[in-house]
Amino acid sequence: MADINVDVLVIGAGPTGLGAAKRLNQIDGPSWMIIDSNETPGGLASTDVTPEGFLYDVGGHVIFSHYKYFDDCIDEALPNEDDWYTHQRISYVRLKGVWAPYPLQNNVSMLPKEEQVKCIDGLIDAALAARTATDKPKDFDEWIVRSMGVGLADVFMRPYNYKVWAVPTTKMQCAWLGERVAAPDVKTVVKNVLLNKVAGNWGPNATFRFPARDGTGGIWIAVAKTLPKEKTLFGKEGAVTKVDADAHTVTLKSGKKIGYKKLITTMAVDQLAEQMGDQELVSLTKGLFYSSTHVIGVGIRGARPENIGDKCWLYFPENDCPFYRATIFSNYSPYNQPDKSVKLPTKYLANGSKPASSEPQEGPYWSIMLEVSESSMKPVDQANILRDSIQGLINTEMIKPTDEIVSTYHRRFDHGYPTPSLEREGVLTQLLPKLQAKDIYSRGRFGSWRYEVGNQDHSFMLGVEAADNIVNGAVELTLNYPDFVNGRKNTERRLVEGSQIFKKAAGTTELPTRDRAPSKSQPTTHARKTSKSTN
Template identity: 55%
Template sequence: MCPALRVPDLPDQVAVLIVGAGPTGLGAASRLHQHGLKDWLIIDKAAEAGGLACTDVTPEGFLFDMGGHVIFSHYQYFDELLDTAVGSGADFWNTLQRVSYVWTRDRWVAYPFQNNISALPQEDQIKCLSGVAEAKVANAVAQGKPKDFDEWIMRVMGCGIADMFMRPYNFKVWAYPTTAMQCDWLGERVATVDATRAIKNVIEGKEDAGWGPNAVFRFPLEGGTGAIWKAVARLLPQEKQKYGEEYTVVSLDKDAKTATLAGGRKIRYEALLSTMPLDLTLQWLGQRKWAAELSHSSSHIVGIGLRGSCPHGLKCWLYFPEDNCPFYRTTVFSHYARKNCPPPDTQLPTLCLGDGGDTADSKPEAGPYWSLMCEVSESHLKAVNNEVEGFAGGRWAGVVRECVQGALNTRLIEKDTEIVSLYHRRLEHGYPTPSLARDGALEKALPWLRESGIWSRGRFGSYKYEVGNQDHSLMLGVEAADNILFGSKELTLSHPNIVNAKKNTDIQYSTPTFLSRHTK
């Protein structure tokens, strides 16, 4: 039997062990540090902080986030912590107005689709408005809550919008049909339809695009989203952070309160804050039935670096409900920050053209450059082409080639557009699905873990997509730390509708001035 791997400077026991250095884990660590607790440790199998909010850089110098992350917030604490870590104002952040569209019927329709059916062909306008009118009448006499997301769509929007956008788009996003999803998660995530407003917009031919909590957002000037979380990690004592494969948790013993790491090293804890996927945690601990009631989709991030000037103006992220492309959303990532692309004078060869045409004899040339970031979902109900094939002078999963073709099909690029960089990463846990069985599983699993000193929190730790943005995720960690230390209520976990209703400046969060006083 091989001896356990000895990891230097790793304690055998700690009061609070935090597994995962994404927004939730860093939120918990920041709060413990703010309160002055000394006996805690955060570990992560990645090489640096960030979790699912990290940023990768291609060999050519293009940055790509793990999805369409932007900064908008429901919490003053979150804003102040990020400003403490990154810096405040225009020297550190771009502030952008969301400009989003849906590509359908060979045209751009302003987002949200349901408010902008005036942009559709007349025949489709009639179908959508008829459906809205029928839904308004039917919903007035409907009994009880909708049984699933699909019934919610039909009650609120009708069959025209359902068939043209909501059903196909949501299947592309979630990789599960709307009939397999509940509707309690919706809140501010999906715009409803004001029938009078929709009719008025059609008559006036008006674009109506300002809905939603992220209508204005900010993004760091350099380093992508990952730079934010690396900056937050730098506020914390470096000796209390451990990164690398040797810190991978491979099993838990909830009764002995012990986490076993790769190589066999064990750490005892009094409290464990875990951001590991809850389904995996439950499987480890023998609760396979609860784990099976939790569904998730995987995400493929495909980045395309291009030579030339961006032809899409101020567009930010774009939605694609139709089957002429594999992606459900594409972000014009170069628009968020100039440094998301290499400098214009960087000399890069062309890998291929927009139509896939070979450019084997291409010589390096200067920019300027722009970029697209595509997102593709995968589940057992929605297959993705993972077969490796030759493309653009390299070996890529077929989904990369299909995304390039999809970009051409939807007029994001032209046949002769020069592609100078390609990127692909698959995330096994991409989206936590608000399945019909989810809430029943969470109501049993989370308290059961809590009784054994395990706080499972975060985008996948607590499996609540409705509080899965970066601000929510950080505050799930902050509130869990307060609960561990003082028994305080966890508002974000327990009451998503309350925290999403308004900016939260409750005194319980206070401001993170402790960090700036003790770490600068």
């Protein structure tokens, strides 16, 4: 016998779980509950604060959206003018001792001449080969060579992607790419090299929003507050120890059982299979690969260096630093670090030596957030990762050896990136339907294991659409048609078009349009603080 019974139980209060809960609350039909073992909502989109007052997201997150529904929910949670900063992305690649604007493949003109020649030779060869190609690339590495040539592959794409994914590009498929990797235009690249010009911003996050206070995690705390408190169970009381698919119950650490008709779970699907005790599913999940992520934060006393300026995030393909990406987190909001009036002691200088004084002193302060990947194919020296990362900052001229370090942060996330491996689709096409046949909807970054729909907006809508599927039989477009949803920016036209294109798959006459607001009050559009910078 269950202690609590609901129509729909949601496990996990990250973006996916909160999306499901928002939609279930809006529908006003089935009974539901959302549970999470963490006291604070947010999951892999949460924010930590160091004892010194520096904020660090648990990885590089920014808000940009493919969905109006997502925008409305976020604006409802944080509706005020001073809740947001809007930034123009300023992003670079550090390579061969220079800073080249992102994406590198469109800015070969910034590289030394020898690398320019390698890259252009490869681009021309790739363009000529494309004329006679009759088959599709068999893996990500082949896609890179066919799209960009051997030069760009060797100079940037292969080493950088190995640092990110912690697997060679030959072990990754290429169906996930979509809008995430820019394919260069050969004529434009050559023209820019000859004229010594750079290409403009590219990609869906050329502009992005960031919350003024509380980091990315503050968004999801605010979203959770819009839900009825009596339908949430967070902290130790919400920790799951067992999922019994046959009995349709979830056992909590407290010993209580929650009965459900349908389960939306956002826990990593390999961990879900373990908790279910289903050896067939456990065996299937062995075919999924993932990398772990180390997030490292460094708080520094002093004015932000001139070479850092208004940079947002930076890419590092070379071996002179362990991190693949650095985010100048203090640039996102002035509240991401202590006020300059706060007095902090210097822990040590960047070169590891002792400071001249251990007395607390005032700022100003700025901060850098770093990401390092780890896998069985790319081990990490965890004991020295902080020291090595700070040395990497010196090596890449991000900081000086004499800079004063006042705060450090390091946290390892076992499940960091769901790898789009060659085996992935073969596993997911069996695994997810088997779970759904048991009334279990495994969704989210690691619940459905599709990186191409793993951003915050995607993750949120995976939950929303799972709820719609359960209640209305609607097609889950984000899960099943990633290219379709990624081809529509900031509009809900995909819902109208989708209802016509996919209604046969849904088994219904049309999809719910979700035109009304996420709550009884209609969210309004608000002006946002804007921070624009030029290169």
